[in-house]
Amino acid sequence: MRIVSASISGFRNLKEDSFEFSPQVNIVLGRNGMGKTNFFEALNFFALGRSHQGSKTEEIISFDSDSLHVKLEVEEESGHKFMGEFGLDKQGGRRIKIDGEPVSRRSDLVGKLATVFFNPDSIALVRGGPRNRRHFVDQSQAEIDPLYLTNLTAFNRTLRQKSGLLRDMRKGLVNYQKGQLELKAWNEELASYATDICLGRNEYSQLVSPYAHSCHRKLTKEEKPFEFVYQSNLESVKKHLSGNQKKHSDKSEIEADILSELDYISKDETKRGRPLVGPQFDDFEVKLSGLDLRVYGSQGETRTAAVSLILARGDVLFERRQIRPVLFFDDIFSELDRERARRLQEMASQLHQVFIATARQDDVEGWHPDQVKTWKVNEGQISQSLPNSD
Numbered sequence: 120m121r122i123v124s125a126s127i128s129g130f131r132n133l134k135e136d137s138f139e140f141s142p143q144v145n146i147v148l149g150r151n152g153m154g155k156t157n158f159f160e161a162l163n164f165f166a167l168g169r170s171h172q173g174s175k176t177e178e179i180i181s182f183d184s185d186s187l188h189v190k191l192e193v194e195e196e197s198g199h200k201f202m203g204e205f206g207l208d209k210q211g212g213r214r215i216k217i218d219g220e221p222v223s224r225r226s227d228l229v230g231k232l233a234t235v236f237f238n239p240d241s242i243a244l245v246r247g248g249p250r251n252r253r254h255f256v257d258q259s260q261a262e263i264d265p266l267y268l269t270n271l272t273a274f275n276r277t278l279r280q281k282s283g284l285l286r287d288m289r290k291g292l293v294n295y296q297k298g299q300l301e302l303k304a305w306n307e308e309l310a311s312y313a314t315d316i317c318l319g320r321n322e323y324s325q326l327v328s329p330y331a332h333s334c335h336r337k338l339t340k341e342e343k344p345f346e347f348v349y350q351s352n353l354e355s356v357k358k359h360l361s362g363n364q365k366k367h368s369d370k371s372e373i374e375a376d377i378l379s380e381l382d383y384i385s386k387d388e389t390k391r392g393r394p395l396v397g398p399q400f401d402d403f404e405v406k407l408s409g410l411d412l413r414v415y416g417s418q419g420e421t422r423t424a425a426v427s428l429i430l431a432r433g434d435v436l437f438e439r440r441q442i443r444p445v446l447f448f449d450d451i452f453s454e455l456d457r458e459r460a461r462r463l464q465e466m467a468s469q470l471h472q473v474f475i476a477t478a479r480q481d482d483v484e485g486w487h488p489d490q491v492k493t494w495k496v497n498e499g500q501i502s503q504s505l506p507n508s509d
């Protein structure tokens with residue numbers, strides 16, 4: 120998949136302009152604060168239906184404008200091209216179109232343009248709290264299995280209802296007997312969704328782990344085993360997924376066991392006024408030669424591990440949906456050693472269209488991929504820098 124061209128107006132500090140990209144490597148150079156990240160944010164907005172950094176609409180629209188508009192021409196793996204467009208205005212208006220047709224639901228966008236984003240925060244995938252790993256797996260699993268997203272959304276909605284009930288019970292706003300009955304009903308629903316979520320997370324970690332190992336080996340030229348392992352918060356799930364459980368458990372058995380576990384803990388939950396167990400507390404181990412990188416990883420090891428996992432996400436997407444996402448690297452090479460950085464650039468650009476932003480020319484010096492375009496960013500003005508132009 121690749122972004123063929125783009126036109127951008129009213130987006131943060133970017134000057135209104137159009138661009139034709141290289142199908143392979145696009146290097147974006149510019150000093151700090153010139154607009155590199157903004158440029159990537161504009162190119163990614165359509166893929167996600169929101170800002171990759173979680174910014175609000177009014178922050179993204181240029182200070183000097185009332186609305187923004189971004190139009191992208193995207194070429195799919197089959198060679199088929201489509202036009203993706205989105206517009207936002209300060210009154211809260213929002214339009215997304217594909218080939219001129221309005222798209223109302225964000226879920227209709229998922230996967231239309233697949234992108235993967237690396238930035239210095241990507242290290243949080245390994246170093247940060249479990250929420251980062253859950254988010255990574257949830258997003259990745261959702262892009263290969265839309266039903267997973269439906270279940271996850273339903274699970275979260277139900278969990279909010281159960282949490283509200285537990286709070287009210289603790290405050291004495293709900294009759295105890297009635298509360299227990301309601302709790303039982305929520306647990307039944309939760310057990311059903313949780314089964315799909317836990318199985319989905321387990322499946323995804325098993326899928327991505329060998330690819331991540333392979334990326335890690337290529338990046339480091341080391342043979343150390345690298346693993347990404349699902350660590351369920353539910354004892355009932357752990358029991359079913361444990362290595363010595365050879366026979367595949369029946370889904371209904373898992374669901375029944377999850378329900379027993381939820382019901383068993385509900386007395387404590389009522390006392391504390393909040394849910395105490397469930398997939399909302401799941402985590403994933405990131406192991407290098409058996410050592411837990413979440414705890415023991417060095418800066419560079421952690422960063423390489425995060426990059427391997429994110430790259431592997433692209434491999435899974437290709438295995439399952441024959442899609443190669445567009446890769447964005449925002450300012451991450453200065454943090455890797457030179458050899459790893461160069462191997463990453465080579466590896467990524469062999470199979471994917473890549474966009475690389477950096478404030479340091481050094482990061483890409485001496486690298487001559489076949490098809491490369493270099494863009495210079497200066498105060499929001501992005502211009503193609505032709506060979507020998509400087």
Ligand SMILES: Nc1ncnc2c1ncn2[C@@H]1O[C@H](COP(=O)(O)OP(=O)(O)OP(=O)(O)O)[C@@H](O)[C@H]1O
Pocket residue numbers: 130131132133149150151152153154155156157158177178179180181182183450478
């Ligand atoms: N809504 C907006 N309107 C106009 N300018 C904005 C808006 N939002 C942010 N900016 C400005 O855009 C500028 C460029 O930001 P950006 O993050 O893209 O820089 P960068 O090139 O990635 O820098 P760095 O190398 O430091 O990461 C910032 O100076 C910021 O103040």
Ligand SMILES: [Mg+2]
Pocket residue numbers: 155156157449450
């Ligand atoms: Mg930046």
